[in-house]
Amino acid sequence: MTFRRYLVIAFIxxxxxxxxxxxxxxxxxxxxxxxxxxxxxxxxxxxxxVFLGIILLIGFFSAYLTALSWADxxxxxxxxxxxxxxxxxLSRLVLHEQITGYRWAGILLIAxxxxxxxxxxxxxxxxxxxxxxxxxxAIPTQDGATV
Amino acid sequence: MITPSNLYTWGxxxxxxxxxxxxxxxxxxxxxxxGDLGELFSRVGLFAVVRAVFSSGxxxxxxxxxxxxxxxxxxxxxxxxxxxxxxxxxxxxxxGNALCAKFFLGEQLDSRRWISLVLVVAGVALLAH
Numbered sequence: 001m002t003f004r005r006y007l008v009i010a011f012i013x014x015x016x017x018x019x020x021x022x023x024x025x026x027x028x029x030x031x032x033x034x035x036x037x038x039x040x041x042x043x044x045x046x047x048x049x050v051f052l053g054i055i056l057l058i059g060f061f062s063a064y065l066t067a068l069s070w071a072d073x074x075x076x077x078x079x080x081x082x083x084x085x086x087x088x089x090l091s092r093l094v095l096h097e098q099i100t101g102y103r104w105a106g107i108l109l110i111a112x113x114x115x116x117x118x119x120x121x122x123x124x125x126x127x128x129x130x131x132x133x134x135x136x137x138a139i140p141t142q143d144g145a146t147v
Numbered sequence: 148m149i150t151p152s153n154l155y156t157w158g159x160x161x162x163x164x165x166x167x168x169x170x171x172x173x174x175x176x177x178x179x180x181x182g183d184l185g186e187l188f189s190r191v192g193l194f195a196v197v198r199a200v201f202s203s204g205x206x207x208x209x210x211x212x213x214x215x216x217x218x219x220x221x222x223x224x225x226x227x228x229x230x231x232x233x234x235x236x237x238x239x240x241x242x243g244n245a246l247c248a249k250f251f252l253g254e255q256l257d258s259r260r261w262i263s264l265v266l267v268v269a270g271v272a273l274l275a276h
Contacts, residue, residue, distance in 0.1 A: 004185075020229065023224055033222050033225050038218075065184065066185065068175050068179070069181060070184075072254045074245055074254050075260070077244055078263045078267045084234055087229065087233055088234075097228070097230050102273045106234075109270030109273065110270035113263040113264070113266030113267035116259060116263040117259065117264075
Protein backbone atom coordinates (compact mmCIF):
# COMPACT_ATOMS: atom_id res chain seq x y z
CA MET A 1 0.00 0.00 0.00
CA THR A 2 1.38 3.37 -1.03
CA PHE A 3 0.62 6.74 0.55
CA ARG A 4 -1.51 7.67 -2.50
CA ARG A 5 -3.67 4.56 -1.94
CA TYR A 6 -4.19 5.44 1.73
CA LEU A 7 -5.32 8.88 0.53
CA VAL A 8 -7.88 7.23 -1.78
CA ILE A 9 -9.21 5.20 1.22
CA ALA A 10 -9.40 8.40 3.33
CA PHE A 11 -11.26 10.23 0.54
CA ILE A 12 -13.80 7.34 0.33
CA UNK A 13 -14.46 7.66 4.09
CA UNK A 14 -14.94 11.44 4.13
CA UNK A 15 -16.84 11.95 0.84
CA UNK A 16 -19.18 9.01 1.51
CA UNK A 17 -20.00 10.19 5.04
CA UNK A 18 -20.58 13.85 4.11
CA UNK A 19 -22.54 12.76 1.02
CA UNK A 20 -24.90 10.60 3.12
CA UNK A 21 -25.19 13.44 5.63
CA UNK A 22 -26.25 15.90 2.88
CA UNK A 23 -28.80 13.36 1.60
CA UNK A 24 -30.30 13.09 5.10
CA UNK A 25 -30.53 16.88 5.48
CA UNK A 26 -32.02 17.23 1.99
CA UNK A 27 -34.55 14.39 2.41
CA UNK A 28 -35.72 15.96 5.69
CA UNK A 29 -37.09 18.83 3.58
CA UNK A 30 -39.04 16.48 1.27
CA UNK A 31 -42.57 15.31 2.19
CA UNK A 32 -42.60 11.65 3.29
CA UNK A 33 -42.59 9.33 0.27
CA UNK A 34 -44.99 6.38 0.33
CA UNK A 35 -44.92 3.19 -1.75
CA UNK A 36 -47.71 4.67 -3.97
CA UNK A 37 -45.59 7.69 -4.91
CA UNK A 38 -42.07 6.28 -5.38
CA UNK A 39 -41.66 8.57 -8.43
CA UNK A 40 -41.19 11.43 -5.96
CA UNK A 41 -37.68 10.09 -5.23
CA UNK A 42 -36.67 11.29 -8.72
CA UNK A 43 -37.99 14.82 -7.98
CA UNK A 44 -36.11 14.78 -4.65
CA UNK A 45 -32.85 14.74 -6.63
CA UNK A 46 -33.45 18.43 -7.48
CA UNK A 47 -33.45 19.42 -3.80
CA UNK A 48 -30.14 21.40 -3.45
CA UNK A 49 -28.76 19.41 -0.49
CA VAL A 50 -29.70 16.10 -2.13
CA PHE A 51 -27.98 17.32 -5.31
CA LEU A 52 -24.83 18.26 -3.32
CA GLY A 53 -24.93 14.84 -1.66
CA ILE A 54 -25.10 13.18 -5.08
CA ILE A 55 -22.07 15.18 -6.31
CA LEU A 56 -20.10 14.03 -3.23
CA LEU A 57 -21.27 10.44 -3.73
CA ILE A 58 -20.12 10.53 -7.37
CA GLY A 59 -16.65 11.46 -6.02
CA PHE A 60 -16.99 8.64 -3.45
CA PHE A 61 -18.01 6.18 -6.18
CA SER A 62 -15.05 7.08 -8.42
CA ALA A 63 -12.60 6.61 -5.54
CA TYR A 64 -14.37 3.36 -4.52
CA LEU A 65 -13.99 1.95 -8.05
CA THR A 66 -10.31 2.94 -8.04
CA ALA A 67 -9.80 1.12 -4.72
CA LEU A 68 -11.59 -1.99 -6.00
CA SER A 69 -9.21 -2.06 -8.98
CA TRP A 70 -6.21 -2.73 -6.69
CA ALA A 71 -7.76 -4.19 -3.51
CA ASP A 72 -10.21 -6.93 -2.50
CA UNK A 73 -13.81 -6.09 -1.66
CA UNK A 74 -13.26 -7.65 1.79
CA UNK A 75 -10.33 -5.23 2.31
CA UNK A 76 -12.00 -2.05 0.98
CA UNK A 77 -15.23 -2.42 2.99
CA UNK A 78 -13.69 -2.66 6.50
CA UNK A 79 -10.92 -0.17 5.62
CA UNK A 80 -13.49 2.47 4.66
CA UNK A 81 -15.67 1.86 7.75
CA UNK A 82 -14.11 4.96 9.35
CA UNK A 83 -16.85 6.76 7.39
CA UNK A 84 -19.42 5.44 9.89
CA UNK A 85 -17.49 7.11 12.69
CA UNK A 86 -17.58 10.38 10.69
CA UNK A 87 -21.37 9.94 10.29
CA UNK A 88 -21.78 9.37 14.06
CA UNK A 89 -19.77 12.52 14.82
CA LEU A 90 -21.74 14.59 12.25
CA SER A 91 -25.02 13.28 13.71
CA ARG A 92 -23.83 14.38 17.16
CA LEU A 93 -22.29 17.74 16.29
CA VAL A 94 -24.70 19.02 13.62
CA LEU A 95 -27.98 17.12 14.08
CA HIS A 96 -27.49 17.03 17.89
CA GLU A 97 -28.34 13.32 18.03
CA GLN A 98 -27.11 11.70 21.25
CA ILE A 99 -24.03 9.43 21.18
CA THR A 100 -24.66 6.78 23.84
CA GLY A 101 -22.15 4.46 25.47
CA TYR A 102 -23.17 1.78 22.94
CA ARG A 103 -22.28 4.08 20.06
CA TRP A 104 -18.89 4.97 21.53
CA ALA A 105 -18.25 1.21 21.96
CA GLY A 106 -19.27 0.74 18.29
CA ILE A 107 -16.82 3.44 17.22
CA LEU A 108 -13.99 1.70 19.12
CA LEU A 109 -14.82 -1.69 17.56
CA ILE A 110 -14.86 -0.19 14.04
CA ALA A 111 -11.52 1.52 14.66
CA UNK A 112 -10.10 -1.83 15.87
CA UNK A 113 -11.45 -3.65 12.79
CA UNK A 114 -10.02 -1.04 10.43
CA UNK A 115 -6.61 -1.16 12.14
CA UNK A 116 -6.64 -4.97 11.89
CA UNK A 117 -7.48 -5.27 8.17
CA UNK A 118 -5.22 -2.47 6.94
CA UNK A 119 -2.16 -4.29 8.32
CA UNK A 120 -2.80 -7.25 5.99
CA UNK A 121 -2.47 -7.63 2.21
CA UNK A 122 -4.91 -5.58 0.10
CA UNK A 123 -5.26 -8.15 -2.67
CA UNK A 124 -5.60 -11.95 -2.53
CA UNK A 125 -6.80 -12.47 -6.11
CA UNK A 126 -5.35 -11.45 -9.44
CA UNK A 127 -6.96 -10.74 -12.81
CA UNK A 128 -7.21 -14.08 -14.64
CA UNK A 129 -6.49 -12.27 -17.93
CA UNK A 130 -3.14 -10.87 -16.67
CA UNK A 131 -0.18 -13.19 -16.02
CA UNK A 132 0.90 -13.29 -12.36
CA UNK A 133 4.19 -11.42 -11.84
CA UNK A 134 6.08 -10.07 -8.84
CA UNK A 135 4.65 -6.66 -9.74
CA UNK A 136 0.95 -7.52 -9.44
CA UNK A 137 0.98 -10.20 -6.72
CA ALA A 138 0.97 -9.12 -3.09
CA ILE A 139 3.55 -11.14 -1.19
CA PRO A 140 2.69 -11.39 2.52
CA THR A 141 5.62 -11.28 4.95
CA GLN A 142 5.74 -12.95 8.33
CA ASP A 143 4.17 -9.98 10.13
CA GLY A 144 1.25 -9.85 7.66
CA ALA A 145 2.46 -6.78 5.76
CA THR A 146 3.03 -6.93 2.00
CA VAL A 147 6.07 -6.26 -0.12
CA MET B 148 -44.97 -2.45 17.70
CA ILE B 149 -44.81 -2.32 13.90
CA THR B 150 -45.58 1.19 12.72
CA PRO B 151 -45.73 2.30 9.05
CA SER B 152 -42.54 4.26 9.73
CA ASN B 153 -40.70 1.13 10.98
CA LEU B 154 -42.09 -0.91 8.12
CA TYR B 155 -40.87 1.55 5.49
CA THR B 156 -37.49 2.06 7.19
CA TRP B 157 -36.68 -1.66 7.58
CA GLY B 158 -38.30 -2.62 4.26
CA UNK B 159 -36.08 -0.19 2.38
CA UNK B 160 -33.02 -1.09 4.51
CA UNK B 161 -33.55 -4.68 3.28
CA UNK B 162 -33.78 -3.39 -0.28
CA UNK B 163 -30.52 -1.42 0.18
CA UNK B 164 -28.75 -4.54 1.52
CA UNK B 165 -29.84 -6.79 -1.37
CA UNK B 166 -29.04 -4.29 -4.13
CA UNK B 167 -25.77 -3.10 -2.49
CA UNK B 168 -24.46 -6.64 -2.05
CA UNK B 169 -25.21 -7.54 -5.66
CA UNK B 170 -23.80 -4.20 -6.85
CA UNK B 171 -20.59 -4.45 -4.79
CA UNK B 172 -19.83 -7.97 -5.99
CA UNK B 173 -20.49 -7.07 -9.65
CA UNK B 174 -18.39 -3.88 -9.44
CA UNK B 175 -15.52 -5.71 -7.69
CA UNK B 176 -15.61 -8.39 -10.40
CA UNK B 177 -15.57 -5.76 -13.15
CA UNK B 178 -12.75 -3.70 -11.61
CA UNK B 179 -10.59 -6.80 -10.98
CA UNK B 180 -10.93 -7.68 -14.67
CA UNK B 181 -10.10 -4.14 -15.83
CA GLY B 182 -7.04 -3.85 -13.54
CA ASP B 183 -5.41 -1.02 -11.57
CA LEU B 184 -7.10 2.19 -12.78
CA GLY B 185 -4.19 4.40 -11.69
CA GLU B 186 -1.73 2.33 -13.70
CA LEU B 187 -4.12 2.21 -16.69
CA PHE B 188 -4.62 5.98 -16.52
CA SER B 189 -0.87 6.68 -16.63
CA ARG B 190 -0.48 4.24 -19.54
CA VAL B 191 -3.43 5.04 -21.85
CA GLY B 192 -5.09 8.22 -20.48
CA LEU B 193 -8.44 9.16 -18.98
CA PHE B 194 -10.64 8.59 -22.05
CA ALA B 195 -9.45 5.00 -22.47
CA VAL B 196 -10.01 4.33 -18.75
CA VAL B 197 -13.59 5.66 -18.92
CA ARG B 198 -14.22 3.62 -22.09
CA ALA B 199 -12.78 0.46 -20.50
CA VAL B 200 -15.00 0.88 -17.43
CA PHE B 201 -18.25 1.78 -19.20
CA SER B 202 -17.90 -0.90 -21.90
CA SER B 203 -17.94 -3.62 -19.23
CA GLY B 204 -21.36 -5.32 -19.02
CA UNK B 205 -20.62 -6.51 -15.47
CA UNK B 206 -19.85 -2.90 -14.44
CA UNK B 207 -23.13 -1.66 -15.97
CA UNK B 208 -25.11 -4.40 -14.16
CA UNK B 209 -23.36 -3.38 -10.91
CA UNK B 210 -24.15 0.28 -11.58
CA UNK B 211 -27.84 -0.58 -12.09
CA UNK B 212 -27.92 -2.43 -8.75
CA UNK B 213 -26.17 0.49 -7.01
CA UNK B 214 -28.70 2.93 -8.53
CA UNK B 215 -31.57 0.84 -7.10
CA UNK B 216 -29.74 0.79 -3.73
CA UNK B 217 -29.37 4.58 -3.91
CA UNK B 218 -33.09 5.23 -4.47
CA UNK B 219 -33.90 2.75 -1.69
CA UNK B 220 -31.52 4.77 0.54
CA UNK B 221 -33.37 7.99 -0.30
CA UNK B 222 -36.72 6.50 0.75
CA UNK B 223 -35.21 4.91 3.89
CA UNK B 224 -33.65 8.26 4.91
CA UNK B 225 -37.00 9.91 4.25
CA UNK B 226 -38.56 7.69 6.97
CA UNK B 227 -35.73 6.79 9.37
CA UNK B 228 -32.83 8.36 11.33
CA UNK B 229 -29.48 8.79 9.59
CA UNK B 230 -27.74 7.16 12.55
CA UNK B 231 -29.93 4.05 12.14
CA UNK B 232 -30.34 3.67 8.36
CA UNK B 233 -26.71 3.96 7.24
CA UNK B 234 -25.05 1.79 9.95
CA UNK B 235 -27.80 -0.87 9.87
CA UNK B 236 -27.69 -1.18 6.08
CA UNK B 237 -23.88 -1.19 6.11
CA UNK B 238 -23.47 -3.91 8.75
CA UNK B 239 -25.88 -6.27 6.97
CA UNK B 240 -24.26 -5.49 3.60
CA UNK B 241 -20.81 -6.31 5.10
CA UNK B 242 -21.99 -9.81 6.02
CA GLY B 243 -23.56 -10.41 2.60
CA ASN B 244 -20.45 -9.13 0.85
CA ALA B 245 -18.08 -11.27 2.92
CA LEU B 246 -19.94 -14.44 1.96
CA CYS B 247 -20.38 -13.41 -1.69
CA ALA B 248 -16.71 -12.33 -1.98
CA LYS B 249 -15.62 -15.78 -0.80
CA PHE B 250 -17.94 -17.77 -3.04
CA PHE B 251 -18.31 -15.56 -6.15
CA LEU B 252 -15.02 -13.60 -6.23
CA GLY B 253 -12.70 -16.28 -4.80
CA GLU B 254 -11.21 -13.89 -2.24
CA GLN B 255 -9.18 -15.53 0.53
CA LEU B 256 -10.79 -14.62 3.83
CA ASP B 257 -8.03 -15.36 6.34
CA SER B 258 -8.50 -15.05 10.10
CA ARG B 259 -7.35 -11.39 10.01
CA ARG B 260 -10.16 -10.45 7.61
CA TRP B 261 -12.81 -12.46 9.45
CA ILE B 262 -11.84 -10.83 12.75
CA SER B 263 -11.88 -7.35 11.23
CA LEU B 264 -15.25 -8.00 9.55
CA VAL B 265 -16.74 -9.27 12.83
CA LEU B 266 -15.35 -6.22 14.69
CA VAL B 267 -16.73 -3.80 12.07
CA VAL B 268 -20.16 -5.51 11.88
CA ALA B 269 -20.43 -5.53 15.69
CA GLY B 270 -19.29 -1.91 15.80
CA VAL B 271 -21.76 -0.78 13.15
CA ALA B 272 -24.56 -2.73 14.90
CA LEU B 273 -23.72 -0.93 18.16
CA LEU B 274 -23.81 2.41 16.31
CA ALA B 275 -27.38 1.60 15.26
CA HIS B 276 -28.37 0.72 18.86
